[in-house]
Amino acid sequence: MAGNRLMMTGAVLVRELDIRVQEASTIGCLIESASPLAIGTIGMLELEFANERRVEWFRVCRVHPARAGSSVRVFGVEFLPVAVAGGDSLRGAIGRMRPVGTLDGKPRATGRSSADGRNRAAAVGVQKSAVVPGSAKATGKPGESWEKVVSFRQRALRAKGGNEVALTDGQDAPGVRGSAKLRERV
């Protein structure tokens, strides 16, 4: 018995698997993999983005069911900010991007989501943009070259103030646009 106890030691199991990143933001991404991943699994993501190797610690927070006839599952993962988002950080690279268009060309919804005006105000730009990886090199300077890799229709956002609704949206009446009271309520 004493011998068995001496034999027991802690270790970590590291499993490597191929994944594909479908979507990403500064707080997480959507990956697909043929291997199962349990919710709560922690790991490190490594991929080449904009001609540079990017890494990020993540935790699986959502598992989507596989499509019929396919073994590939889609997982929602959140990034773990365990270190500064440096040059090799995926969330750092995503954070330096400047979206200029939507994937489907539809205007961004203005709806109140959680009555959290601060969050709503932070959500400038578009909700879902398209990126063609590797088509431009990251410079680390905001807004310099990233606009080239973000594609599709450009939307004219209000330059200052207002409720950050695209001018093309037309979801608030001109007469009330700019009203501070309404901005609080929208």
Add this chain to the structure above:
Amino acid sequence: MTSRRRSPRYVFLPPIGGRARTISDCVVESWDGNSAVLVTTQAASPGEEFVIEFDATPGGARSCTVRVVSSVPDVTQDVTRFRLLVAMSSVSPDWRVAPSLGV
């Protein structure tokens, strides 16, 4: 629901390929140089390959590649663990002696 997002989300066209390394704790129950029995919360299927990393003092962390031979679930006090019998795929000669693991 998209309006609830706190930050812009980008779609990669096409999706970017990459690698993920998942990490989970395990306990090495036994070790005979060519095979080992591990207890972990992570399920595994026979044939799957893992890397085991130890803190083998002195000498710091060391690792070796193992292949799963069998996986048996072990439910104790509502916690599901898996007892994995693994075979060493690649291991340096000094690893074949248990005391070198620092246990």
